[in-house]
Amino acid sequence: MPALTFLLERVPTPLGEMLVVTDEQGLLRALDWHDHEARMHELMRRQYPGESAQLRDTTRPSTATQAMQAYFDGDIAIVHRLAVTTGGTHFQRRVWTALRGIPDGETISYGELARRIGNPAAVRAVGLANGANPISIVLPCHRVIGSNRSLTGYGGGLARKQWLLQHEKALRADAPMASSTAAQTRPLPGF
16 A cells, blocks of 8 residues: 655644644645544545545644744734645535635535536535545635535534634634534633
């Protein structure tokens, strides 16, 4: 089984410790949260079937980490300049590419995302691909909301989604959360 070696950085952010995974060429491979580390490993395993992904801790700040620190300092557009690469299926990569096309400060529905990839009937499949997104924030799955404008589904938790959208000026502070997941939502420290 071929082995892939990735570098793992643990970076403090206003939303908790962020996990930044890059390859040896500096390409961003994954970005997730410390409290969802097991899910990140599972998503990476699914992305690279038949390959063994090994993570090596590093404290040397990558370009991705520097960009994410600038993002949290207010430079929202910096994430567009980050080089990323993903595994996944052809359909997933189409969805993830379309996510990068959502302008800063805007949100769209899952139905609109399905239309943007040319498959308006694939709303559910788009939602599943969005949920399998390995590179949070940079492939901005948090910008996809319910058709009724409520916050739904974000692997890092709805409180983080809400914070990110407010940070990007894409959401009012009083935006509704989906009732089925609101009970799972707890404020993050510092909110």
